[in-house]
Amino acid sequence: MFIIELTYKVPATEIDAAMAGHVAFLEKYYHSGHFLASGRKEPRDGGLIFARATSKGEIEKIISQDPFSINGLASYRIIEFKATKKIKAFDDFAGDEI
Template structure:
């Protein structure tokens, strides 16, 4: 599993221009279970995703299709980890 942080590299008014396309992209990759969770950072300086298990190369290819990255308004930082302990009801994350 991966934790991906998104950092905006452009002013919010430029980021906002791509927000609808980014939202469509997120809905698509979440429906495919490639990303499991997505949300905004507080304060709004970017976002955070949990990504399913895949190779780092597959994740890089996926993240390269994010409209924020395609349009040069954000970057991603990736941390890979192995979930060992999870809250009841989230056991499936140990298999992600």
């Protein structure tokens, strides 16, 4: 499991202008089963994506397809974690592999 933290490097107007492409990117990875949840941080200086993948390298490849990354609009921090306390629904999402 991974938490991807985005931090915007440009004003919100530039983020808003690129949002349609970013949302299409998110949809692609929701449909592939990689993303569980995503949303903006408050205050609005970036966002978070909760994801699963087989490796950090796979997450890095996914991020490289985000228009925010391609256009230098955001920086990314990848946090890997192993859930030791969780609800059953977490196991249904996390599974063993993608």
